[in-house]
Amino acid sequence: MAAILGLATPLFAADIPPGLAEPHLSSLPRSRDEAARVARVTAPTGQFDSAEPFEDNPAGAATVPPRSDREAYSAASGNLTFEQGLEFHLGEALFDKLWVFAPASTLASDGLGPIYNARSCQRCHIRDGRGHLPDGPDYRSASTFLRLSVPGPVPPEMAAIPDYIGTAPDPVYGWQMQDFSAPGVDAEYRLEVTFTEDIIPLNGGEQVSLRRPRFRPAELRYGPLDPAAMLSARVAPPMIGLGLLEAIPAADILALADPDDADGDGISGRANLVWSTEFQQILLGRFGLKAGTATIHEQSAAALSGDIGISTPLFAHPFGDCTPHQTACRAARHGDKDKRGTEIDQPNMDLITFYSRNIAVPARRDVSAPEVLRGKAVFYTAGCADCHRPKFVTHRLLDRAEQSFQLIWPYSDLLLHDMGEDLADHRPEGRATGREWRTAPLWGIGLAQQVSDKATFLHDGRARTLLEAILWHGGEAQPARDHIVALPPEDRAALITFLESL
Numbered sequence: 001m002a003a004i005l006g007l008a009t010p011l012f013a014a015d016i017p018p019g020l021a022e023p024h025l026s027s028l029p030r031s032r033d034e035a036a037r038v039a040r041v042t043a044p045t046g047q048f049d050s051a052e053p054f055e056d057n058p059a060g061a062a063t064v065p066p067r068s069d070r071e072a073y074s075a076a077s078g079n080l081t082f083e084q085g086l087e088f089h090l091g092e093a094l095f096d097k098l099w100v101f102a103p104a105s106t107l108a109s110d111g112l113g114p115i116y117n118a119r120s121c122q123r124c125h126i127r128d129g130r131g132h133l134p135d136g137p138d139y140r141s142a143s144t145f146l147r148l149s150v151p152g153p154v155p156p157e158m159a160a161i162p163d164y165i166g167t168a169p170d171p172v173y174g175w176q177m178q179d180f181s182a183p184g185v186d187a188e189y190r191l192e193v194t195f196t197e198d199i200i201p202l203n204g205g206e207q208v209s210l211r212r213p214r215f216r217p218a219e220l221r222y223g224p225l226d227p228a229a230m231l232s233a234r235v236a237p238p239m240i241g242l243g244l245l246e247a248i249p250a251a252d253i254l255a256l257a258d259p260d261d262a263d264g265d266g267i268s269g270r271a272n273l274v275w276s277t278e279f280q281q282i283l284l285g286r287f288g289l290k291a292g293t294a295t296i297h298e299q300s301a302a303a304l305s306g307d308i309g310i311s312t313p314l315f316a317h318p319f320g321d322c323t324p325h326q327t328a329c330r331a332a333r334h335g336d337k338d339k340r341g342t343e344i345d346q347p348n349m350d351l352i353t354f355y356s357r358n359i360a361v362p363a364r365r366d367v368s369a370p371e372v373l374r375g376k377a378v379f380y381t382a383g384c385a386d387c388h389r390p391k392f393v394t395h396r397l398l399d400r401a402e403q404s405f406q407l408i409w410p411y412s413d414l415l416l417h418d419m420g421e422d423l424a425d426h427r428p429e430g431r432a433t434g435r436e437w438r439t440a441p442l443w444g445i446g447l448a449q450q451v452s453d454k455a456t457f458l459h460d461g462r463a464r465t466l467l468e469a470i471l472w473h474g475g476e477a478q479p480a481r482d483h484i485v486a487l488p489p490e491d492r493a494a495l496i497t498f499l500e501s502l
Helices: 032-042 082-096 242-246 250-254 296-308 327-331 346-357 370-382 445-451 466-471 475-485 489-501
Strands: 144-151 190-201 207-218 230-235 273-276 281-284 416-418 436-438
Touching: 082 346, 144 190, 207 230, 207 466, 242 296, 242 346, 250 281, 296 346, 370 475, 370 489, 416 475, 445 489, 466 475, 466 489
Parallel strands: none
Antiparallel strands: 144 230, 190 207, 273 281, 416 436
């Protein structure tokens, strides 16, 4: 295991390798027989004449029927109890809440900003789905922003990870750029996006136009960025199935890692190992576009702080991401904390976390249709399933029956992969280099543009269609991408039909 993780020392506290510890989960170990059964069930298929057992229920018992309206991503997990359903809807109300500036008469909702990207979680994750790029040069999109960092030292707590890449916030602008602000406080910038188009010829005479975005932080209000600043455009990803991803045994994810490509297949997935503020130890990163966060609770708290400027018990500073150089932001009025301690308290954070864990994955459509099965065969033959790993079985959990021991089909290994220069942001995060991204889960992707007709794909929303997203793949995925370019048009169309069924 130490060799797989790339550790300087084989073991640490309690003889648990960094990344393998799971303090956020209370689970039972698998017996030898059960582990063998799980291995058989999750092995990649080799037959495409019919659908696999349970393939139409990608989230196991938590799956919900597909909807034909824009709320297809907004249902509660299908196996919640009545009482849990009430808890889900309380969390949903907080996820949808529009925060307001302090001081305000609505003390339970004040504390927005003073600088921020959105007034609610839902403003970024549109109907719990994807965000989108700005519609034009003068339009500010709440669902797109720029991550920011400069090179920095490796923190002492991460010294056991030899390839951990040290970063620090920009001294003036912090960890991300905020384009909205409270009265009397300047927003940091305006995001400017321009595009060029690349024409890609495909076998069979088809052509696809790929738009290549250029992101520029315009109208900087606090002076220039640090000369070493590294910027990365991010579009909000969908929220479905997160609790099930959190419940996958870390050992099962780490078993797929092959950082040195020892098997020679050209795929060298790596685990991101991150510091958990919540548990004060190294854990496996699962969430975020570079797997930079270990748990849903910490991911939610970080988003409230960085995106909305709301303090939480985990990130208690009331001014969000504003730095000491931003004196007006630091001095502005913040939310009422007399009773709650922070602008959102722990009981309400627990509700948001429960909601985020239990947003349901819709059932597959047409899993047995001949065109879908043909596209599935193309998906496997091209090598897409090498990274977009179809199946896992979750832990036997003692306190989360809704996520316990479910056969799930996320189509992701949750590992980092080199995606080539075209998709590189040149901004590292943890162990992730500037060319690496976490494999995006594909479940539910066929409904993305039903949920929001502006939804786009890839980390920065550059791809307008699923085929465009495929054609941007490079690095480890270059052979799969080239295989798909060379396919007859009818096989490419079948592949897209398969993806639209997910």
